[in-house]
Amino acid sequence: MAAKTLDIMIQNVDIVYSDKVVRGNLGIRDGKIVPATGEAREVIDGTGLTALPGLLDTHVHIRAPGINHRETFYSGTCAAAAGGITTVCEMPVSRPATSTVELLEERSAAMEKEAVVDVAFYGAAGYDNLKDVGPLAKAGVIGFKTFSQRAVPGRENEFYGLTAPDSGALYRVCEEVARTGKILAVHAESDPLIDLVNSDPHYQKYVAAPYYARPAIVEMDAIARSVVIAADTGARISLCHTSNPRAVELILGMRRPEQEVYIESCVHYFEGSTEDALRLGPWGKLKPPLREADGLPQMRRHFAVGHIDMLGSDHAPFTREEKLAEKTPDGLATMELTLPMLLYRVKTGEFWLEQIAAYASERPARIFGLYPHKGSLRVGADADVVLVDLNRTYAVEVDNLFTQAKDSARLYQGRETGGTIMRTMVRGKTIYEDGRIAAEPGWGTRVRPNP
Numbered sequence: 001m002a003a004k005t006l007d008i009m010i011q012n013v014d015i016v017y018s019d020k021v022v023r024g025n026l027g028i029r030d031g032k033i034v035p036a037t038g039e040a041r042e043v044i045d046g047t048g049l050t051a052l053p054g055l056l057d058t059h060v061h062i063r064a065p066g067i068n069h070r071e072t073f074y075s076g077t078c079a080a081a082a083g084g085i086t087t088v089c090e091m092p093v094s095r096p097a098t099s100t101v102e103l104l105e106e107r108s109a110a111m112e113k114e115a116v117v118d119v120a121f122y123g124a125a126g127y128d129n130l131k132d133v134g135p136l137a138k139a140g141v142i143g144f145k146t147f148s149q150r151a152v153p154g155r156e157n158e159f160y161g162l163t164a165p166d167s168g169a170l171y172r173v174c175e176e177v178a179r180t181g182k183i184l185a186v187h188a189e190s191d192p193l194i195d196l197v198n199s200d201p202h203y204q205k206y207v208a209a210p211y212y213a214r215p216a217i218v219e220m221d222a223i224a225r226s227v228v229i230a231a232d233t234g235a236r237i238s239l240c241h242t243s244n245p246r247a248v249e250l251i252l253g254m255r256r257p258e259q260e261v262y263i264e265s266c267v268h269y270f271e272g273s274t275e276d277a278l279r280l281g282p283w284g285k286l287k288p289p290l291r292e293a294d295g296l297p298q299m300r301r302h303f304a305v306g307h308i309d310m311l312g313s314d315h316a317p318f319t320r321e322e323k324l325a326e327k328t329p330d331g332l333a334t335m336e337l338t339l340p341m342l343l344y345r346v347k348t349g350e351f352w353l354e355q356i357a358a359y360a361s362e363r364p365a366r367i368f369g370l371y372p373h374k375g376s377l378r379v380g381a382d383a384d385v386v387l388v389d390l391n392r393t394y395a396v397e398v399d400n401l402f403t404q405a406k407d408s409a410r411l412y413q414g415r416e417t418g419g420t421i422m423r424t425m426v427r428g429k430t431i432y433e434d435g436r437i438a439a440e441p442g443w444g445t446r447v448r449p450n451p
Helices: 073-082 101-114 130-138 167-180 191-199 201-206 216-233 245-254 274-284 293-304 335-347 353-367 406-412
Strands: 006-016 021-029 032-034 040-045 050-053 055-060 085-090 118-124 143-147 183-187 236-239 261-265 385-389 420-426 429-433
Touching: 006 353, 006 385, 050 353, 055 073, 055 335, 055 353, 073 085, 073 101, 073 335, 073 420, 073 429, 085 335, 085 420, 101 118, 101 130, 118 130, 130 143, 130 167, 143 167, 167 183, 167 216, 167 236, 183 216, 191 216, 216 236, 216 245, 245 261, 245 293, 261 293, 274 406, 293 353, 335 353, 335 385, 335 406, 335 420
Parallel strands: 006 040, 006 050, 055 085, 085 118, 118 143, 143 183, 183 236, 236 261
Antiparallel strands: 006 021, 021 032, 050 385, 385 420, 420 429
């Protein structure tokens, strides 16, 4: 029997898997990776190019539709597409937060009208919406998010159902989420220590910027509490945006062999330092803050050896007016630069392409129950493909980014990349090519975890 005609064949391309790089052909039919045999309706010449599986960004704050002046699902997912991210894991911070099934469905409907990449949603889990955790799990969230802190003053509506500000509240949230089997993503910072450092001049010597006193102990205290409570309740947790090597080593030392405690970090904790934060002022303000420069090589090493399980950009856009206000909000908007900066470290010899495929695609897909449909270029997976020219490097110009919050990517202004993303495909459709968006709004769809 003759082989079925392929929709697309990508020929003579270096195909990156989590364990090897193979030069060959990629076949695509009906939005899936299939054996590359027979004829194809469209042939893409991959000579000189590298094919990576589309990245899963495990930590994104588009916040639409409630806060569209910062980012829309269209602008945010265009940024993802330009950065080789084919699945966005959208956090529940919005106005209002995604704390009920009704609000989840409202956000999902808004997304499906605008998105150009696929989107998975987290649900909110806090001491004030425990009754909604089970229904949200059944409605198809990939996991839950909580903050081990009080709500941000003035933004209480965005944080309803998102806070567990003391050990008792966190214990109850972990118990409830454990019953669902889903991941609980914990923003781990300690309010009592933040209050101490900000109120007592004695402790200013421990921080780089007096207006932003959040030394590493603030994060590590909350991490330790989260790991202990997760062990007692049986909760599966990820520690969000782990920012420094001491925190990574603390988690590695504390978690039990049978315990599912995952480490998420961000590329800005591989590349940005306290010196950058001071230089950038409000454009370098985020939480946890950028750390000391001497820890950056250690963070990159933790990624290279697999200690860091997943990468989230913590893409948190704000308007120029908001960032320049007296009370500067926290957040960078660098989603579309994650892969270009990882490729830079491939060029320096610190990372391998296989490590990017493993820890920025396949492993997070497995953790969140999206594998084998997402996370690889193996036969049967969604054809989420990123074609990269590793010989075509460039210096970042933030004015060329797709996010509405371009200024919040100033950390990378002028930085050299490790290659150019030539084409991004989602389920076999080219959505980004040669610097332009090639798909209409609405191609992206909602991704739910495996049953």
